[in-house]
Amino acid sequence: MAAAQGHFSDHSDGVRGTGDKADSTAGTPVPAAFRRAVDALRTARLRSEMEVEPTRPPQRLAPYAYAVEAAVVDGEEDLADGRLVLLHDPAGHEAWKGTFRLVTLVRAELEPEMAADPLLPEVCWSWLTGALEARGLAYGEASGTVTMAGSHYFGGLAERRPATQIEIRASWTPREGTGGVPDTAAHLAAWSDLLCQIAGLPPAPADPPGAHGPAAAGPAGTVSGAGVVSLPQRRGPQGA
Numbered sequence: 001m002a003a004a005q006g007h008f009s010d011h012s013d014g015v016r017g018t019g020d021k022a023d024s025t026a027g028t029p030v031p032a033a034f035r036r037a038v039d040a041l042r043t044a045r046l047r048s049e050m051e052v053e054p055t056r057p058p059q060r061l062a063p064y065a066y067a068v069e070a071a072v073v074d075g076e077e078d079l080a081d082g083r084l085v086l087l088h089d090p091a092g093h094e095a096w097k098g099t100f101r102l103v104t105l106v107r108a109e110l111e112p113e114m115a116a117d118p119l120l121p122e123v124c125w126s127w128l129t130g131a132l133e134a135r136g137l138a139y140g141e142a143s144g145t146v147t148m149a150g151s152h153y154f155g156g157l158a159e160r161r162p163a164t165q166i167e168i169r170a171s172w173t174p175r176e177g178t179g180g181v182p183d184t185a186a187h188l189a190a191w192s193d194l195l196c197q198i199a200g201l202p203p204a205p206a207d208p209p210g211a212h213g214p215a216a217a218g219p220a221g222t223v224s225g226a227g228v229v230s231l232p233q234r235r236g237p238q239g240a
Contacts (some may be wrong), residue, residue: 034064034088037100037184041068041086044185046192049073049201055083062087062101070192072199079199080108084191086184096173097141100182103171104191108198110148110164121146124168124198131193135186137174144170166198 046052049072057065065088071081087101110120117123124146132139147167153160174182 031064031088031090033090033099033180034066036179036181037086037088038066040181040183040185041066041188044188044192046189047196047201049079049196049199050192052192057085061085061103062089062093064088064090068188070195072195072201079201080106080195082106082191082195084188095141098173098176099180100176101171101173102187102191104168104194106168106195106198108166108200110166111200120148120166124166125170127197128168128170128194131190131197132172132187134193135190137183137186137190139172139174139187142170142172144168168194168198 050070051073052068052070055067055069057067065085067083067085069081069083072079083105085103087103089096089099092099093101125144128144129142145168147169148164149167150162150164152162174184174187176182
């Protein structure tokens with residue numbers, strides 16, 4: 001497992017706000033809860049197939065934001081990619097029903113037999129909720145979309161086989177723990193489970209005793225909880 005690495009949203013140790021509220025928060029201390037939440041992201045234990053790096057977060061969504069982008073890699077091939085954004089509004093947000101919000105975009109190209117499954121959108125949504133539940137994470141106000149887009153090739157490209165891409169856009173409010181800080185490391189680990197699942201990787205072995213956070217309670221990379229349906233694996237173990 002690899003630990004997630006990253007930097008604060010302004011790529012320095014002094015995080016400032018983003019978007020319209022940046023000027024009003026610039027030069028003022030970053031909320032301690034947000035700093036601890038970002039620091040915790042760096043402790044997450046992720047699968048070795050995951051490559052994670054910081055990226056500039058979107059603007060105007062919240063006074064404070066931090067983002068990472070990741071890809072599931074098999075040799076030189078990216079099997080899936082995505083972005084996870086942590087938002088924080090110390091004053092709280094009515095729609096979030098909390099002060100933190102996680103927002104994600106996940107994408108992968110599907111094998112033909114998977115793309116033909118009419119239940120695929122429901123299954124992909126269950127992968128997200130199942131990944132959170134498998135790690136014992138409490139959350140609320142989940143919402144999102146699952147989109148499938150197909151491509152057919154003609155003329156000089158006619159030899160290419162049809163391709164279908166699945167895209168999950170979602171957001172949820174993580175339950176805040178001690179000091180008003182959610183377990184962002186565990187949420188990042190659950191998100192990586194989703195990314196590996198949509199990439200078609202087999203479940204990872206259980207974490208060793210003493211592994212960080214709720215992940216130690218069950219196997220990483222699996223979302224086999226109640227109500228979750230699995231599709232055929234598209235890839236074998238790395239190096240197979």
